[in-house]
Structure formats: structure tokens, C-alpha cells
Amino acid sequence: MKIRMVNSGVFTPIDDIQATLTAPEQGFYWIDADAEDLNILQPLFSLHDLAVEDCLSEEEQRPKIEIYEDHYFIVINSIRFDDEEIFLRSLSVFLGRNYIITVTNQKINELRTLKPILWEQEVSEPDRFLYLLIDLVVDNYFSVGDRIEAKIEKLEEDILMHTKKSHLIEIIGLRSEILWLKKVLGPQKEVINILNKKDLRLIDDQLQKYFSDIYENAVKIAETFETYRDLMGNLREAYQSSIANRANEIMRVFTAITTIFIPLTLITGIYGMNFTNMPELDMKYGYFMIIGIMATLGFGMFLIFRKKDWI
Known part of the structure; x- marks a missing residue:
């Protein structure tokens, strides 16, 4: 568990967790934790039992937002494309008035990428931290989408040049991953829409309007993956046609x-x-x-x- 006080984008390490119970004069506390650390954090910040239970669960969490009296619990999925395989990694966030807690069981690249952005934009509010984090997560779907599109184009070219039985396995595997992603994108899009439209007292009204841009990007991503699904269907027809020819x-x-x-x-x-x-x-x-x-x-x-x- 790493504890930092963030003020104007500058990070100050905090060694004593008890210090986070007192609101800082300026800035906020960012606690980067894993699921086991919640045993310590839950009583200190009065985190809701159901939210903590979701973080501790080994089952795949569906993107969602839960609004409690003094904090919000948000689950979003970060995406990675390693070794020609797509991975989704759950990122849980507790947003309070003077703190933000990020809970991950695996490394999330967006958290590492976010640090210089916080410094560059001189961030001092936890809700702005949340906005920039979700913006990075959504933008990363575009880069993964570009790699998927390039893979589809290469697969199509290979099929037209020289059809192999292995191509069908690739088509089925990639199509199933795209369908799986589409199922995730639906609820994640709704989470962003809630952050955009619902009256949330822990998020500044002016900042809340910026979530509309993220929501538009989430809609574009969903439409893009819908197109990819259709392309995979066309690719399978092209494979079958090539085999018949x-x-x-x-x-x-x-x-x-x-x-x-x-x-x-x-x-x-x-x-x-x-x-x-x-x-x-x-x-x-x-x-x-x-x-x-x-x-x-x-x-x-x-x-x-x-x-x-x-x-």
C-alpha cells in the first residue's frame, strides 16, 4: 500500500496511515492499495461492506457505480493487448471528499501513466483525479481497437493470399474476444453516463460536464467493436469462400x-x-x-x- 498526499500535482509520501484521517489543508490523499489492504482501510474510512466484499471477490466484477453516504464506489475495467491476446483488469475506486483509494490486484498501466499528467495539470482534487483516470482508461480502448483492426486486416490479407486451417481458429478466437469485450463495454458506458448526468455531490458541477466527452468516446468504442464483430463475420465468410474456391x-x-x-x-x-x-x-x-x-x-x-x- 502506497499513501501519497497530492497537491498541485506534487506527490508527498505519507508513512502513517492515521495521518489520512485528518483532511489536508490543500490537496488530497491518494491511497494505492490491493485487496488485502482493505482490512485496514475499511474501518478507517468507513467503507461500505458490500463494496469491500466486491473488491475481495475472486469473481470478475461488472463495471458499476455505487453511491454511499460519504463515498462512492466505482468499478471500471482497464484493457490490455499483450501477445495477441486481450486482457481486462478490474480497477476499483473509492472516492471520498478528501481522498481517493484505488484498489487493484494486478498492475494497471493507466495508474503509472496518470502520474505525470497530475503533475502537468497541477491536480489538487480527488474528483479531477478520477476524471483523468477514467479518461485514460477509455482512451486506451482506442489504441487496443487500432491493434485489433490491424490484426483483422492482416488476417484478411493472409486468407486471400493463402488460406490455412489455422486462420479459422484465429477468426473464432478473435471474434469471441470481441463479443466478450462488447458485453463489458455496455455497463462501463452506463457508469460513465451516470458520472456525466447524475447529481453527484462529491464531483464538482463544472468538472462533471467533462464526463460527457468521455461518454461520447465510450459510445464510439462500443460502435467500433460492433463494427469489428461484423468484420469478423465477413472474414469467416471470406475464409469459407476461399476454401470452396x-x-x-x-x-x-x-x-x-x-x-x-x-x-x-x-x-x-x-x-x-x-x-x-x-x-x-x-x-x-x-x-x-x-x-x-x-x-x-x-x-x-x-x-x-x-x-x-x-x-
Whole structure:
């Protein structure tokens, strides 16, 4: 657990947790904790039992906002795209009048990225801290969306160039991840909408208007992932079409080869009969003549098929 007093974007480490019980003359306290630290923090800040229970739960938390008498409890999901796989990491926030508590069980990049922004904008209020944090979380969805789009384009190009069975596995896996993200984006969008529209006494009225920009971005993200879902459906159709075309190409080649050998088989079948009186059997160069006819016939049919682009 790390405790800092933030005033005009400047961080002052606090060693004694009891010091946070007294409101600072300027600035606010930022307590960066994990779930186990809530055993200490809950009685000190009178955190609601249900909110603490949600933080301690090992189940995946749905984005939400809960309004209590002297603090708010907010859950949002940070997104990461590592090693071609999408991860969502829960970020729980307790917002009070003079403090903000962030609770994470894993590293959240947005918390690290937020520090220089707090210093640059000389932040001294916990509600502004919350605004900048959620803004970073939502913006990160755009960068992940760009990487997903690039992956879809590359996958489409690979399918058109050379279709493989592994492509279908990639399509199914990516589509399921996009659908999973869409389910999360819905409630997260509603959380931001509440921060934008509902009368919240712990958030300054002027600052609350800025949440409308974040909400618009959240709507755009939801629409973008809806488009990605449609693109994955088109990509699956393209894969199936490519496989069908490839099978048709193979069948066309086999058909052409079979067609070429049909007249050759007819000729060999005729001269393979065991009749005694067959005039050509006594010809001195009959064998070479028949072989020449067969070669000419086969090569001629091959050239005709190539000219018609059948093989």
C-alpha cells in the first residue's frame, strides 16, 4: 500500500496511515492499495461492506457505480493487448471528499501513466483525479481497437493470399474476444453516463460536464467493436469462400487431367483387345505411330485447356 498526499500535482509520501484521517489543508490523499489492504482501510474510512466484499471477490466484477453516504464506489475495467491476446483488469475506486483509494490486484498501466499528467495539470482534487483516470482508461480502448483492426486486416490479407486451417481458429478466437469485450463495454458506458448526468455531490458541477466527452468516446468504442464483430463475420465468410474456391480449383485440375486421359485410355483399350485380325498390329512402325498420336492428342488438349484458363 502506497499513501501519497497530492497537491498541485506534487506527490508527498505519507508513512502513517492515521495521518489520512485528518483532511489536508490543500490537496488530497491518494491511497494505492490491493485487496488485502482493505482490512485496514475499511474501518478507517468507513467503507461500505458490500463494496469491500466486491473488491475481495475472486469473481470478475461488472463495471458499476455505487453511491454511499460519504463515498462512492466505482468499478471500471482497464484493457490490455499483450501477445495477441486481450486482457481486462478490474480497477476499483473509492472516492471520498478528501481522498481517493484505488484498489487493484494486478498492475494497471493507466495508474503509472496518470502520474505525470497530475503533475502537468497541477491536480489538487480527488474528483479531477478520477476524471483523468477514467479518461485514460477509455482512451486506451482506442489504441487496443487500432491493434485489433490491424490484426483483422492482416488476417484478411493472409486468407486471400493463402488460406490455412489455422486462420479459422484465429477468426473464432478473435471474434469471441470481441463479443466478450462488447458485453463489458455496455455497463462501463452506463457508469460513465451516470458520472456525466447524475447529481453527484462529491464531483464538482463544472468538472462533471467533462464526463460527457468521455461518454461520447465510450459510445464510439462500443460502435467500433460492433463494427469489428461484423468484420469478423465477413472474414469467416471470406475464409469459407476461399476454401470452396480452392476445392473448385483442385477439382477443375483433376477434371482436366481426367479428360485428357479419356481418349488416351480409349486408344490403349482398343489396341489392348485380343482379336487376331487387327491390321495395325502388323505395321512395322505402328507402335511409334500410336504413341505419337496419343502424345499429340494429350498435348493438344492440354494447350486448349490452358488457353481457356481451365488449368
